[in-house]
Amino acid sequence: MDYLNGITLILNYIFIPGLTYGSQLALGALGITIVYSVLRFSNFAHGEFMSFGAMSSILLSWLFMSFEINIHPLPTAIMVLPIAVLLTITYCLIVDRLVFKFYRQQNSKSVINLIVSIGVMFFTGGLIRFIVGPGDRNFFDGERFFLKARTFKNITGLNEGLTLKTTQGVTILLSVFLVIVLFWFLNKTKTGKSMRAYSDNKELALLSGINPEKVVLITWIITGILACVAGTLYGLDKSYKPFTYLHLVLPIFSAAIVGGVGNPIGAIIGGFVIAFSELIITFAYKKIFFYFLPAYLVPEGLLQILSTDYKIAISFVILVIVLLIKPTGIYKGKIL
Amino acid sequence: MTNLARIKISYFLMITALIVVGFLQSWNVALTIFNLCVISSIMTLGINIQWGNAGIVNFGVMGFAALGGLANIIISMPPTSNAWNVGGEMIIIGLMIFTLSVFFSIILFKKSNLNNRVKYIISFISIISGYFIMRFLVDVPIEKIEAIEPAKTGYLGGFNLPVLLSWPVGGLLAAFSAFIIGKISLGLRSDYLAIATLGISEIIIYFLKNEDWLSRGVKNVNGLPRPVPYEIELQSKEWVLKVSDYLDIPITELSSIIVKLSYSILFILVLLIILFLLEIAVKSPWGRMMRAIRDNEVSANAMGKNIKQRHLQVFIIGSTIVGLAGAMLTTLDGQFTPVSYQPLRYTFLIWIMVIVGGSGNNFGSIIGGFLIWFFWVQSEPLGLWFISQITTYISDTNIIKSHLLENAAHIRLMFMGLILLITLRFAPKGLIPEVKR
C-alpha cells in the first residue's frame, strides 16, 4: 500500500505535470526547429507568435462566451482554436511577406535574420500588449478536473490523491494528435517530402522543380499552427500574461537544441528532457522516502536537490551542458 | 555624406533634442535622460567592439550589467555584523569546493587520456559530490545569515569602501565571468553563441534573485552610498542658495539638478576615456587583425592567427565595459534590484542601439545609445499623445478609447521593433557606418 502511495505521488507531482509541460515545450520547439531547418535562422520571435496565438484564442473565447456558446465541459478556447490558428497563420504570413522575405531574397547570413527576428519580437510583443494589455488574463472555463483527488482516493482507498486537470488532459491529447499529423505530413505527403528535401539541399530542390515560395508558405503555416496551439495550451494551463512568453523562448530553444536543432523528433525529446529535469531536480523527495523507507531511515529536511526558485534556470543549465558536451544535440541535428 | 558630417549633424540634433526636453518638460527630466543615455552608450560601445569588430554575438549584456551592479553591494555596503561569525567563511569555502569539483572535471576532460565513458562517470561523480558537500557546508550558515534582521539585512554585506571603486571592480567581475563564459562558449557558431550567452545571463540573474545571503534577492539592496553629495546637504550650502536666487530656480529643483550634473560629469569622463581607448584599439594592428578574422575566418586561420585567443580577448574587453556600465547604473539608481534585469531592456535594447548607431563604429554606438534611450523614454508620452490625437473625436466614455489610452504606453515596444526593422532594411550599416580602413 505504501509503495502504491509513493507511486501515486510521483505520478501526480512529476509524471503528469512533466507530460503536460513537456508537450507544451515540444510543440514550441517543433516550431523553432521547423523554421530553422527550412529558413535557416533562429527565430526569436517564436515566443511572441505563441503569445499572439494565445491572445487570439482569448479574444475569441470572450466573444463566444458573451454569446454563451460553449462546449462545456471543455474550455471554450478549444472550440475557437481553429479560428485562432487561422489568425496566427495570417499574422506569420504577413510578417514573412513584409520582413523575412526580403532577407531571404538577399541570401542574408543567419545571424542577420536572427537580429531581424528580434525586431519582429519587439513589434509583436508591443502589438499584443497594445491589444490585450500587459496584465494577467484567465480565460479558462468549463470543468476544472477530469479526475479529482477525492474521487481517486475514494476509488482506490489510497492516502495520496491523483488529479488530472482538464487543461492537462487536453494539452496531452491535442499535442499527441498534432505531432502525429505533423509526422504524417512530413513523411507521407508529397508536399511534406518536398519540405524535407528543401531543408536538406536547397539547390538540388530547386533543380528538381520544387517551388521555394510554396515551401516557405507551408513552413509558416505549420509554424502558425504549432505556435498558436502551444501558446493557447500554455496560457490555459498556467494563465496568460504577455510577459511570460518572452521568457518561454529560452526553455523552448533549450529543448530544440538539446534534442538537436532541425530534427523534429529531437525537438519532442528535448521538450520532455527539459520538462522532466525541471520537475525531478526541484521535487521535494521527503514524502517519497516516507513511503519507501522505514520511518527511522527517513532523513530530515525537504530533500530537494535544488530550490523551486531555480526551476526555469535548470533548462538553461541543461542547455549549456549540452552545448559543451554535444552541440549537435541528442539526435544529430544540423549544426547552426 | 561623409562620416564626419553624419557625426556632426546627428550629435548636434541629439543635443538639441535634449535641450528641447529641458525647456519643454524640465531640466531634471533632460538630465535624467542624458545620464542614462551615457550609460547606454557605454554598454553599446562594449557590445560594438565584440559585434562590430569581431562578429561575436553576445546576448549576455543583462548578466554582465547585473554583475557590475553586484559590485556596488560588495564594495560599498557596510558588512553585516555577526554575518561573518555565523559562518560567512563556510559559504565561501563551500562555493570554492564546488568550483574545484567543476574545474577538476573540465581538466579531466581536456587533459586525460581515459576513455570517454570513464571521464563522464568520474566527472559526474565529482560534480555531484562537490555539490552535495557544498550544500552540507553552506545550508546552515545561509539560513543563519538570512535570519539576521531579514527586513534590514539578512546578507553578508560588503567592505564599506568608496562606491566609486565598485565601477572598476564591476568591470573586473564581468571580465572574470566573461573569461569563463568565453572559454566554454566561444567555440560555438553565431546562433548558438547568442542563445548560450542569453541562457548564461539568465542563470546569473536567477542566482542573484535567489541567493539572499549575497544580494538580498528580491528584497533588493537599498541605500547604496553615493559618489556625489545628497540633495539635503546641498540645500543648506550657501553657494547653492545664492545660485538659486540668481537663476530664480526653486532650491529643491536646483539641488537635484546639481546632483544629476555631478553624475553626468563623472559618466562623461568615463565615456571619453573608454572611447579614447577603444579608438586606439580599433586603429591598432590588433583591431585590423580582428576585422580580418571577422571578414574571413578561413583565411585568417590559414595565416596562423589564433582566432579563439583573439575572440576571447575581445569578448573579455567588451564584457568588462558592459560590467563597468552596469556598476555605474546601479550607483546612479542607488539600489540593486535583481528583478529589474530583463533581457528586453538590457540585452535586446542595447543590441538595437548597436545596430541603429552603426555596427563597427564607436561614434555610431554612442549616438545609437543616446537616440534609442531617448526614444525609449519619450515614446511613452509620444504614444499617449498620438493615441489621444487620433481619438479626439471619440467620446471620452467610449470603451475603445479608454482601452487605447490605457495601453498606449506599449506602443514603444512596437516603435523599437519598427526602428530596428527599418534600419536593417534601408540602412543596414546604421546611422554612422563603419569606416573602411
Place this chain on the structure above:
Amino acid sequence: MYLLSGEKITCGYGSVDIVSECSIGVNKGNISSVVGPNGAGKSTAMKALFGLLPLKKGKVILNGEDVTNLPPQKRVLKGMGFVPQTNNIFPSLTVKENLEMGAFIEQNDLNKMLEYVYELFPVLKDKKSQDAGELSGGQRQQVAVGRALMTKPKVLMLDEPSAGVSPIIMEGLFTKIREIADQGTAILMVEQNAKQALKISDLGFVLSQGKNLFTDSGNSLLANKEVRQAFLGG
C-alpha cells in the same frame, strides 16, 4: 543538328570570362563528353547550358527551340536533366524519396519510372528505405543519376559522374551511362577521366582555357596524337 547545343556561348563570373565562344552539343541516343585540363571551363560551360549561370553571348538550343532565357526549373520541364558534381542527393531522405523528388513535377508514371531506375540500378531497390546519406559514394552517384532520370529527360547532363568514386565502380557507372544512352536518352557529360569517358562517347569536345580546341568522335580523339600527348597523358 544537335538535340541540345550551346552555340558560341560566353560566360563567367563577374567580368572574367571563363568560357568564351564555345560550342558544345549532343545528339539523340548519343554520349558527348567534354574533357580538358583543370580550369578549362568544362563545369562552367555545363552550368551555363542548364541555366545556372547567365550567358553573356551565344544561345542554347534544345530540340530546335531557343531556351537561352529559361530558368533551370523550366528547362527540366522541357526535357533536360542535370546531376551536379557535389551535393547531388538529399541525404536525410530515403533512396525512394530521393527518386520521388526527382519526379516532383511530373508524377504521372511515378511507379513506372521507379521500376525503370530500380532495374537500371538494382542496388537502389534493396536500399530504397535507407537514408541516402548513409550510402557509399558509388551508390550515392547512382541515386543522383536515378533522381535525374525520373523526369524521363531527353538530355541528361552529368557533371563529373566519376568524382570520388573508385575505378571499379566508375567502370560500372560508365557501362550504365552507355546503357541509358542506348535506350534513347542523350547524355552530355563533363569528365576528369578523359580516356575512359571518350571510350564510351560518340562525340568528344576538348576544351582549353574556355575555348574549343578539338571536336571529333570519341575514338578519333583517342587516336589523335596531339590530344593524347597534351591531355590524355600519352
